[in-house]
Amino acid sequence: MQDLRNEFPALNKQVYFNSASSGLLSKSLLDWRRAHDVDYYNNGVDFVQRKEIPEYARGSVARLFDAKLSETALVPNLSFGINIVLDGLSKGQKVLLLREDYPSLRWPVETRDLDVCYAKIDEHLEDNVLQAVEKHKPDIFMFSIVQWLSGIKIDFEFLKQLKFKYPNMLLVADGTQYMGTEHFSFKDNAIDVLGASAYKWLCAGFGNGFMLIKEDVQDRISPKTIGFNSADTFDSKPTDTRFIKYFEPGHQDSLAFGSLDQAIKKVEQIGIQHISKAIKSHTHHAIEGLIEKGLLPNASKSRKGHSSIVNFTGNRELFKKLATNNIICSLRGGGIRVSFHYYNTIAEVDTLLKLL
Known part of the structure; x- marks a missing residue:
């Protein structure tokens, strides 16, 4: 090291x-970013290449975190992705939050027409969550894997037990303070929806992040965002849009998502x-x-x-x-x-x- x-x-x-x-920011990532912009400066935009770069990033995210490509969306940050998820939920659902959790999780829920209940963050976090679930019977539990103030990390085995007991409860997690710190398999984890900004532990710079949404819960979310990039071709119809592409309207930032791709490759190089x-x-x-x-x-x-x-x-x-x-x-x-x-x-x- x-x-x-x-x-x-x-x-x-x-x-x-x-x-x-x-x-x-690493020297190697800075070098890549500089070369990217120098190429743009000298040669103009190669739209084929600019569209390929985010796809490389999608593949890297899916590979590192053991997710399917069809479950992996690229977003500029966690807040953007979480808002898309919430706007795609049916109204009136009950959401369990953790008090003093990160604002990007709490505020989008608290400012919408949702029934909100809370659990306390302390050394008895899992017991507090279980008691709140048993009392309030929420449709969704939204939480950070690692708490931004205290560093308390939720127990993944507890989440598996919780999901087994309440299989219809949607588990939505913020992994911003966790992803990139240890091995994580989205496939094997109980979490249904996981989002993260990548500028912290993945050292990918700003303006990039991702959402992972398991295929078996995608029919519970109906995203409203859409734009040309959501389509496969100019001849595509809006109704042809694949689920994951609703999270990616408009042109994607090749510098930002190329940085994410390079950062993940650095993680894989180190191990x-x-x-x-x-x-x-x-x-x-x-x-x-x-x-x-x-x-x-x-x-x-x-x-x-x-x-x-x-x-x-x-x-x-x-x-x-x-x-x-x-x-x-x-x-x-x-x-x-x-x-x-x-x-x-x-x-x-x-x-x-x-x-x-």
Whole structure:
């Protein structure tokens, strides 16, 4: 992993524990993006090539996350995709949300004509969800796989049990703070609909993301968005539109989705198992140190299989001290949020712990 740090010049001047806000841009991705735009500048637009690039990205997303091409849509970000899904649902459905979950999940639900109920986010997350499901009998459960404030990660085995008990309940997940941190199989997971922006843990830059929608639930969603790119040819009729293409109206951004394709190829080149091992090592080391210093809240301390995000006790003054020492992190949820990627090191974690 040490050699891969040369791909990220931003690491030379700072300790970057802020991938939960944005992943870093690699040198190889910058080179590809530059070549893409230079070709456009010198030669104009090759529309055949520009249409092929997003298809390469679709294939890369489906391959990395074990999904079918017919289940994989390219979107500019999670918010765009989630709104399309919600507009495609029949009215009056009951939706279970997690309180203080990411706004891009909560706000689109809370501002629509939907019956909303909530479960609490704490160390007993799964029990809270089960109790809320049993009490409210929701049609849909929408949640983030990893919580943006605390780093609490929902248990996938729990989701399988929940789906077995309530097979008609639609599970809709935000994977933005998770996808790219460890191996994930959409085929084998209980989640029905999963969306993610790719600028964080996939380090794909801005303006790209994806939606994964299982074939057996696509008939429950009737997207309203449509545009020429939704069609196969100029002679196509609107009614000929394939389900997944309703998420892709208009011209796709070849720079953005080419970046997604290149970023996933980088993940495959490194190996997701090596990325996951590094992330877990750094996170475990940080959690042990924070527990020793009495800075880790109970909600995180008692959880097994913590995510790559850790929020510890600290105020604005401590945050400023860390920034002064070139440790880049975020003030979130009344504490200080740090996040660890494969391009970080144990030595950097020790630097943080020593300052604390």
